[in-house]
Amino acid sequence: MPWPSRKRDKGAVADKKEPDAKIAKTEEETSDKEEDEKSAKPPAGSSKSGWKNWKKKESESGGEESKITYCHWLLKSEPESRLEKGVDVKFxxxxxxxxxxxxxxxxxxxxxxxxxxxxxxxxxxxAFFYHSNCKEPGIVAIVKIVKEAYPDHTQFDQKDPHYDSTSRKENPKWSMVDVQFVRMTKRFIPLSEIKTHHLAHKADGGPLKDMMLFTRQRLSIQPLTQEEFDFVLSLEEEKPH
DNA sequence: GCCAACGTTGGC
DNA sequence: GCCAACGTTGGC
Incomplete structure (x- = not known):
């Protein structure tokens, strides 16, 4: 499931050593191959225009499948307290x-x-920082990626609500990135307003017609096209709806 | 708190 | 490999 991200107040960030995630053992190496393939691509029905700014990335392992590289993101986080296995996941x-x-x-x-x-x-x-599962869902800020994917240590922590007993240190299943606050958006951009535009754009072909917030509603990490990102950002200059 | 959407699990 | 049961997400 698309878990909302959880950050402990550790300020746990990048400089700690990654464990020896690099030494891939043999038994599990294929464990997530199929999942690797099935996601990370545009929805089947999306028009090319919606994705035109996504660049192809050449696969290092011999071009079996070209994957798409995305430029902007939307990250969901829950701003209100909620216990998951006894741990507050608010962030x-x-x-x-x-x-x-x-x-x-x-x-x-x-x-x-x-x-x-x-x-x-x-x-x-x-990326947009999005508040979900709360009174006023919507975009509140912009963040940026300051460290690319590395193993998510919480998968090995039995006390963590997202502990995964099936993941091996030699071949971690789950990854995380580090993100840094950039700025608040000039105003709160509510989901309801984005949705209004999405519905209008579905009719008139506008930039938000395929936005994943609505086409993949439960996904907690979503890519945005340049057009989607720019359009949503332009909303901060406008009168609230 | 309700419940629709939808991902995952497991029986067959 | 199908698909019903189940569990979670997350708006309302």
């Missing part, structure tokens, strides 16, 4: 700003499609 933009360097690791993602998107994130790319 609002204020919590992010309170971290050292206003940076956090985006741990707890336990959905293969979301994981694959995490793994395709590149340093410096920007």
């Amino acid at each position: 609002s933009v204020d919590d992010l700003k309170a971290q050292p360097n206003q940076t956090t690791c985006w741990d707890g993602v336990r959905n293969y499609q979301a994981r694959n998107f995490l793994r395709s994130m590149k340093l410096g790319q920007q």
Whole structure:
């Protein structure tokens, strides 16, 4: 499931050693191959125009399948307290700003499609910070990727709500990135308003017609096209709806 | 708190 | 490999 990301208040960030995730053992190496393939591509029905800014990435292992590289993202996080296995999973933009360097690791993602998107994130790319499962869902801030995917240590922590007993240290299933606060959006951009545009654009072919917030509603890590990102960003200059 | 959407699991 | 049961997400 697309877990909302959870960050502990550790300020747990990048400089710690990655475990020996590199030494892939043999038994499990194929365990997530099929999931790798099935996600990380545009929805079947999407028009090419919607994805035109996505660049192809050559596969290093001999071109069996070209994958798409995305440029912008939307990250969901829950700003209101909620217990999961006894642990509060709340993480609002204020919590992010309170971290050292206003940076956090985006741990707890336990959905293969979301994981694959995490793994395709590149340093410096920007993402919307989205508040979900709360009174006023919507976009509150912009963050950027400051460390590319590396193993999510919480999968090995039995006390973590997202512990995964099936994941091996030699071949971790789950990844995370580090993200840093960039700025608040000039105003809160509510889901309802984005949805209004999405519905209009479905009729008139506008930039939000295929936005994953609505076509893949439960995905916690979502790519945005340049057009989608730019359009949503343009909303911050406008009167609230 | 309700419940629709939808991903995962497991029986067959 | 199908698909019903189940569990979670997340808007409302």
